[in-house]
Amino acid sequence: MLDIIRPTLLLSQSICKDNIRKMVRKAERHGLQLIPHFKTHQSARVGDWFKEAGVTAVTVTSVKMAEYFAEHGWNDITIAFPFNILEIDGLNTLASRVNLRIFVNSIETTVILKQKLKTPVRFYIEIDVGDGRSGVEATNFGQIKRILESVGNNPHLNFDGFYSHPGHTYNAKSPGEVEEISEKVVEKLRILKQHFKEEFSDLKIGMGDTPSCSLSENFDGVDNIHPGNFVFYDLVQHSLGANRLEEIAICLAVPIVAVHPERSEAIIHSGWVHQGKDSLRDSEGNIHYGFVVQLNQNGWSEPIPGAKVIKLSQEHGVLSLPGEVIQSIKVGDILGIMPVHACATAVMMGEIWTLEGERLEMMPG
């Protein structure tokens, strides 16, 4: 084990690589291209594990993240964000080196891209399949047609198809509901594909949030999936039924700095600057910021029943612990926190350590 003296984000390579392999196999089984979203891990080294599993294309959220993964050998990158036309110079530079896909969601964006693009890129139109965040509504064929017409035959903008992120699966109350939402999304996308297929015979349909990609078995008409979180999984995904607890690949190791037996609490060095601020409600409706585990030679234990992070400030965390645990711990011990939201914990920590002691670099903040 590592010599841990301050909050340290641990990763089980075996769990992580299993998560990658399982999603690769699922994509293969359904004839889908897996274009994983790398916003969760933001690590070139974790990216290498995807390469080893046969993945050749990735999804990112920003030009900056595209630059990072381009530097680390990725040549097929989708920037899954309504393109920020102010970053046109960065896009031109990067597009001259690697194959980029961007989102063109409006005529205004098309007009500026046609003026300023110097290198060909491929583009998706992002489709709002019910999440209500960004993209054109799935049934708004007229608007999609107008965007495509605004592009015309511009040699720098090549239409690739439709991309969708069904983020509303995160509001589901059960795994069954995730699947129901996912079914509806697939149906919307199938109709959309049908409509535009005649004119664009090669168009691709991309979808995929981690809950759908983990739980659904219906990808009828879908060509690409781009889940991200599954690489680590977390308690939010677990609450949706997307993963088992033993599939969570990261754990935040934290020092105990005070024990308060009189209130069955301990103070840890781990605040929102380490974990992120995401919370969940337990079965009694109380908010918590993570389950507590024991670290061991093989990584970490199952969650200690009844043990939770109940308060978070900038650098302090407060654990509620059962009496027998309170009696057995002392200042200077290390416990583990199973994260509520892996993307947030990874971003906040900015570096990850494997159980074997390898430091996994992440994209600089």
Add this chain to the structure above:
Amino acid sequence: MLDIIRPTLLLSQSICKDNIRKMVRKAERHGLQLIPHFKTHQSARVGDWFKEAGVTAVTVTSVKMAEYFAEHGWNDITIAFPFNILEIDGLNTLASRVNLRIFVNSIETTVILKQKLKTPVRFYIEIDVGDGRSGVEATNFGQIKRILESVGNNPHLNFDGFYSHPGHTYNAKSPGEVEEISEKVVEKLRILKQHFKEEFSDLKIGMGDTPSCSLSENFDGVDNIHPGNFVFYDLVQHSLGANRLEEIAICLAVPIVAVHPERSEAIIHSGWVHQGKDSLRDSEGNIHYGFVVQLNQNGWSEPIPGAKVIKLSQEHGVLSLPGEVIQSIKVGDILGIMPVHACATAVMMGEIWTLEGERLEMMPG
């Protein structure tokens, strides 16, 4: 103005320096030493402005932050966190270079410090004045006495007094309630001082959260105050009555990447990786993640009435905007977000730009 193409944290030097000067003057008026908490800005350059205003001692949350400010010329540093004994090596190194104050909140911590400290440090006992987070309860004279006895006459551990963070002022529903809580805290600390003054005639009493330090005029018996957030202020502080909107010194400039007139919304490149995830409720009880302002030659405008950040994901933000604003903005425009929680926004962004175009370095992540 700067050439802004992606989320950029702007700082008004004049507002920030005014905030510093006002708190310095308030401390002087009450005969207090201001030992500001630097966890909000984490910037050596902003630290310099405190030096220019006459401040000579600072408060931080971690050994790492102490190291950063020691490197930038600070020689009197309080690490305001239950001391993490696993970081004893870092403490020994740093204590050989600068004057450190640490927290000793338990006998377990004393025992280990007595074994392992190689250089003298001063220490506070942290007092829980009602926040229920860390420290010894203010009325638990017995426990305080036992900790002091466990230290004994150890030449490496010199008792300096009591430190308290009345974080429960953040639960107040009005400025009056902040003052009431603060009054009670001051009274508790006065009794504590009275009790231990005989044995320790030089003991100091430290308190201070930004709401109390901004609103209260009663610091009877207090020696030091250590607020942090006031350097920037934010919407949380404003909701407590601690500052006026025009005293907020930072603003997150964000590009518009999509406009959705049909739902009076726009999408910005600004998610929780930029702003942090803190929210407030507006007068109708709806959650929001910041007010929206126009940028101008002098910085930024008052909040646009009715304009708010209503959703946040990792890199996307969704603005709700009044019809006339929706009509006047377009993709590629820049708007400003007045932050809910300045500490979070500063930490997430990791760098700050003055309106004059100076980049203010922050502690590396």
